[in-house]
Amino acid sequence: MASVTLKHVWKIYEGRVIAVKDLNIQCKQGEFFALLGPSGCGKSSTLRMIAGLEEITKGEIWFDDTLVNPLRPSQRNVAMVFETYALYPYLSVYENIAFPLRLRGLSKDEIDRRVRWAADFLGITDILHVGVKGLSSGQMQSVGIGRAIVREPSVLLMDEPISHLEARQRARMREELVKLHNRLETTTIYVTHDQVEAMTMADRIAVMNLGELQQVGTPKEVYEQPRTEFVGGFIGEPPMNFADGDLQQEDGQFYVVSPSFKVALGPVLAERLRSYRGPSRVRLGIxxxxxxxxLTPGEGLVEAT
Incomplete structure (x- = not known):
């Protein structure tokens, strides 16, 4: 496994469309790292640059101490799992999983060993010699994952691999992918627009919007301590509520005040605000x-119906 570091990475299409803007992130060795954001935020472009499928406009990508910018995809020892299975429909499950190993020129015995290990690992030994055309969507995704892990990659890249599955299958596959990662301990970068996937699966999450990094943190950090309004509103279901007001201090207590409410801020926020020197106009997120x-009025309570 390898760490993955992006330093000031840009992706600009046709010289004018900025897909990724000055991105700086690090995925640690063995980490399950999610790239989370809405459609068009740059997360898939980022994944493709890591894989070597997209040329980097500016910046550097490192695997451990190796600069991989000049390396072809085949030289990076990465494996990808896509939303679309990218399986060969006229080959059996066994042949689909074995295909990348044959391209590498591995011996027949080594190919057989790896394929059967992956099949046993994923619980698909009983369908090894079945054609993939008749498989369920969950089984086909397992075959796609098997084809990735038999390569024994340094980095496993997943691009929305379960977003097309129905809700019950998605829930099951979330659990299976976490178990897979915990057993393999392979560095994994997982692209998704689904906050539930990111929050329940990842060790850390990089939240992106409009090509820019908004925040990197654990699921707990991005939920409880969002650094931007976008993160606060994007993470959470139902989403965070926002209200504008003026920050005021009275007898050491901080309040957010508007014509319709006066809300006292708790001690944790108050301690952080003691060194605050920004504008008094603020946005409150709840x-x-x-x-x-x-049922009774009191200090710091807001009357509402």
Missing amino acids: RPENIGVS
């Missing part, structure tokens, strides 16, 4: 689950 109900 998670729905942090709102309580009281």
